[in-house]
Amino acid sequence: MPIVKEPRVVITGAGSGLGRAFAERFATMGAKIVIADVHEAGAAETRDIVERRGVKAWCVRCDVSKAAEVEALAARANEHMGGADVVVNNAGVAVAGPVGDVPLSDWEWIFAVNLWGVIYGCHTFAPAMKKQRSGHFINVASLAAIAQAPNMGPYNVTKAGVVALSETLASELRPFGVGVTVVCPSFFQTNLLDGSRSHGVDATRVVEKLMKKSPVQAEDVAQHAIDAAKRDQLYALPHNEGKLVWAMKRIAPQLYHQKILARASKRVLG
Numbered sequence: 001m002p003i004v005k006e007p008r009v010v011i012t013g014a015g016s017g018l019g020r021a022f023a024e025r026f027a028t029m030g031a032k033i034v035i036a037d038v039h040e041a042g043a044a045e046t047r048d049i050v051e052r053r054g055v056k057a058w059c060v061r062c063d064v065s066k067a068a069e070v071e072a073l074a075a076r077a078n079e080h081m082g083g084a085d086v087v088v089n090n091a092g093v094a095v096a097g098p099v100g101d102v103p104l105s106d107w108e109w110i111f112a113v114n115l116w117g118v119i120y121g122c123h124t125f126a127p128a129m130k131k132q133r134s135g136h137f138i139n140v141a142s143l144a145a146i147a148q149a150p151n152m153g154p155y156n157v158t159k160a161g162v163v164a165l166s167e168t169l170a171s172e173l174r175p176f177g178v179g180v181t182v183v184c185p186s187f188f189q190t191n192l193l194d195g196s197r198s199h200g201v202d203a204t205r206v207v208e209k210l211m212k213k214s215p216v217q218a219e220d221v222a223q224h225a226i227d228a229a230k231r232d233q234l235y236a237l238p239h240n241e242g243k244l245v246w247a248m249k250r251i252a253p254q255l256y257h258q259k260i261l262a263r264a265s266k267r268v269l270g
Contacts, residue, residue, distance in 0.1 A: 003136055003230050006030040008081040010073065012064050012121060013091030015042025018140065018185075020049070021218035022088050025226055027053040032081045036062040036073050037091070064091045064117030067124075074124045083128055086229070089121040089162075090140040095154040107154050114158035115165075122169055130176040136229050137179070139166045143186040143242045146249060149261065159184075170234050179232045183225040186239035 009026045013019040015037030023033055027050040035050075035057055037043040043059040050057045058080045062073045077084045095102060095110045118139055129135030144152055145159035166182035173180060221238045228236035237243050248256045 003029075003226070004085050004134065006032070007085035008032050008077070008083060009086045009088065010034045010036065010077050010084045010125070011088040011090060012036045012062060012073075012117065014046050014088075015039045016046070018218045018221055019088070019090045020046045021222040022090060022138075022225075023050050023057070024053070025219070025222045026050075026086070027055045027057075031055060031086075033057040034060055034073070034077045034080060034084075036060045036064075038063045064089075064120060065112035067120050070117070070120040070124050074128070078128075083132065084125055085134065086136050086138065087121055087125045088138045088140070089118040090138075091117050092140065096152055097154075098151055099153045102154055110154045110158055114155070115161045118162050118165060122165065126169070126173065126178070129178045130173065133177040135178045136181065137166070137169065137173075138225050138229055139180065139182045140225075141166070141182050141184045143184050143237070143239065143245060145184055146242070147245050147261070148257075167234065179229065181225060181229040181233060181236050183221065183228070183236040183238065184242055185221045185237075186242050 006029065007026065009023075009031045011019050011022050011026075011033065014023050014033075014035040016039075019035075019037065020042075023035055023046050026033055033050055033055065035043045035046050037046075037059075038061065040059065040061050043061070047057040047059050058076065060073050060076045062069045064070055074084075091113060093110055093113045095106045097106075122137060122139070125135075125137070129137075139162050141162040142155070142159040144156045145163045148156050148160075163182050163184070166180050170180040224238035225236045237246060245256075248260065
């Protein structure tokens with residue numbers, strides 16, 4: 001289950017941010033990389049960056065919300081690399097607002113990318129990994145999956161779904177020598193807010209400030225996740241606050257929701 005030397009890697013949402021950081025980190029391992037993104041220009045930039053490090057990379061335009069495009073992505077990985085040893089399901093979007101205010105169309109949009117995109121990635125690549133009896137999935141969730149802050153319902157639910165899927169898949173794939181790691185980062189600089197949709201709340205400035213101030217950034221998150229995958233760890237929590245939230249919810253869930261989360265949410269959302 002540990003990641004093989006010079007792995008064949010597929011990364012979704014690799015045209016910028018955390019996806020690009022994953023590509024750069026895997027490049028240092030001598031990986032071959034398929035860079036998937038709906039934004040072709042960003043994907044090409046990532047390819048150029050990693051190829052300057054002496055590795056081979058290919059760009060594939062892929063909208064992860066469409067099963068056929070994820071299947072085509074797997075076909076391209078087979079064509080270029082003969083398969084995949086690591087699949088990083090990273091592509092994601094954000095929606096904010098109270099339940100009842102967020103239009104159902106935005107719930108459907110974020111589910112299609114954040115949750116169905118990961119489902120498609122796991123569904124499509126798992127059979128080949130089982131057949132080769134090796135491989136690893138790195139599924140990108142969020143601390144939001146654990147913290148469950150108010151006014152972030154659509155995002156929270158999709159990321160919690162990624163955690164549940166990863167936990168389930170880990171048990172199913174272990175007998176076949178295939179591992180799963182789900183990474184749950186807190187704030188770090190990314191372009192997630194660029195395409196976000198917000199309804200009735202505006203925490204953008206606060207979130208941007210927290211992103212910039214964070215001592216853990218995209219490169220650190222990617223490395224932490226890869227290190228966890230190498231150790232065949234299911235959970236990867238790169239931020240100290242993430243580890244604290246995880247512990248608090250397990251020890252005193254009622255206190256966490258009634259007191260601590262309420263105070264924290266008031267500071268962030270005003």
